[in-house]
Amino acid sequence: MTEAAAPDPHREIRDAVRKLCADYPGEYWRKLDRAGEYPTAFVRALTESGFLSALIPETYGGAGLGLSAAAAILEEVQASGCNGAACHAQMYVMGTVLRHGSEEQKRKYLPEVATGRLRLQAFGVTEPTSGTDTTSLKTFARKEGDKYIVNGQKIWTSRAEHSDLMILLARTTPREEARKKTDGLSVFIVDMRKALGNGLTIRPIRTMMNHGTTEVFFDNMEVPAENLIGEEGQGFRYILSGMNAERILIAHECIGDAKWFIEKATNYARERSVFGRPIGQNQGIQFPIARAYANMRAAELMAREAARLYEAGQNCGPEANMAKMLAADASNEAANVCIQTHGGFGFAEEYDVERKFRETRLYQVAPISTNLILSFVAEHVLGMPRSY
Numbered sequence: 001m002t003e004a005a006a007p008d009p010h011r012e013i014r015d016a017v018r019k020l021c022a023d024y025p026g027e028y029w030r031k032l033d034r035a036g037e038y039p040t041a042f043v044r045a046l047t048e049s050g051f052l053s054a055l056i057p058e059t060y061g062g063a064g065l066g067l068s069a070a071a072a073i074l075e076e077v078q079a080s081g082c083n084g085a086a087c088h089a090q091m092y093v094m095g096t097v098l099r100h101g102s103e104e105q106k107r108k109y110l111p112e113v114a115t116g117r118l119r120l121q122a123f124g125v126t127e128p129t130s131g132t133d134t135t136s137l138k139t140f141a142r143k144e145g146d147k148y149i150v151n152g153q154k155i156w157t158s159r160a161e162h163s164d165l166m167i168l169l170a171r172t173t174p175r176e177e178a179r180k181k182t183d184g185l186s187v188f189i190v191d192m193r194k195a196l197g198n199g200l201t202i203r204p205i206r207t208m209m210n211h212g213t214t215e216v217f218f219d220n221m222e223v224p225a226e227n228l229i230g231e232e233g234q235g236f237r238y239i240l241s242g243m244n245a246e247r248i249l250i251a252h253e254c255i256g257d258a259k260w261f262i263e264k265a266t267n268y269a270r271e272r273s274v275f276g277r278p279i280g281q282n283q284g285i286q287f288p289i290a291r292a293y294a295n296m297r298a299a300e301l302m303a304r305e306a307a308r309l310y311e312a313g314q315n316c317g318p319e320a321n322m323a324k325m326l327a328a329d330a331s332n333e334a335a336n337v338c339i340q341t342h343g344g345f346g347f348a349e350e351y352d353v354e355r356k357f358r359e360t361r362l363y364q365v366a367p368i369s370t371n372l373i374l375s376f377v378a379e380h381v382l383g384m385p386r387s388y
């Protein structure tokens, strides 16, 4: 597929990721998908190659690369037909520790996360009753001497069964007593190896794609006070500060997915012959693929711009959000077109199209739904009244 016109500063990284991913073809993912199993071997290979520690500074044992390099890694994973959702959080969840943790916490955790000895894959924010309205979450951490006692529940805590640590957002001041609803929330680093069976229960949720997501329950779970990140009560700000990076990375994953679908659809349209000619000779087949390509490229430009602003230390909130939305739309469109191009075979497991179709659908909803991005743009970019 034609690349962006400007020279790609991450060509070598992209080639190396592609090479690694070639060892994990469709058959590998299909088998896991059928069994609902976690891609342990793939995640280990990606960790050992250093790709998942791209954003950890060299002082703490990582590669010390910029966000655009991390984005290129995830994009290539998806464009290769693999699924980075199994481990993308290992790349950026540590950002909360890096930006707001104490020097001691950084030295304790980051080098171990960089080697993969410690897996920091779980991010516990969403709750069943609060949903997108994060500040009304109910999980409460009560301080008692040198520890916090946590009670409550999270939902959609992905990869919790395959992670040693969890970044947890909980209330430390009841919402009614906090000055603002965004105050009184705190972030903790939970060592799940110690907590499991000692107040922490993890229950898997089966979903339409193989995602390893769970619900987690806290019943008087103890967290040492030294595991509080930053200041008590400031946790919401800490979580928000990582959102732009997350949105930009997910946008690039969607771009990767869109590229995979478009390439797959194009190849099939050239090869499949019906009525004595390739189906790709019909404009009814060509145009939807061409449109999906154009929309993917537009989203790609927005995503690259968001990463550029982020790396330049400039405000990238609007671009990060818009990139995530446009890229999720582009991958969703490309997925749909790819199924249509394949006709009946689009539904057959062995083509991988239906699996990727299910996987990419998630990004219309998570980690932030399209409606909430539109609300952000309407309010913060266009200055219209807040709608909720």
Ligand SMILES: Cc1cc2nc3c(=O)[nH]c(=O)nc-3n(C[C@H](O)[C@H](O)[C@H](O)COP(=O)(O)OP(=O)(O)OC[C@H]3O[C@@H](n4cnc5c(N)ncnc54)[C@H](O)[C@@H]3O)c2cc1C
Residues within 6 Å of the ligand: 122, 123, 124, 125, 126, 130, 131, 132, 133, 155, 156, 157, 158, 159, 207, 211, 213, 362, 365, 366, 367, 368, 369, 370, 371, 372, 375, 387, 388
């Ligand atoms: C597979 C999967 C993995 C996930 N992984 C994680 C994870 O690791 N950690 C984590 O913390 N969370 C995770 N999530 C949660 C995810 O971030 C939320 O599902 C998402 O933010 C939407 O929240 P909700 O499901 O509670 O939907 P709700 O908040 O209940 O919203 C339902 C619908 O209503 C719309 N809506 C709500 N309010 C408004 C409004 N004011 N205006 C217009 N529309 C509105 C939403 O856009 C959505 O379409 C995951 C979710 C899934 C499905």
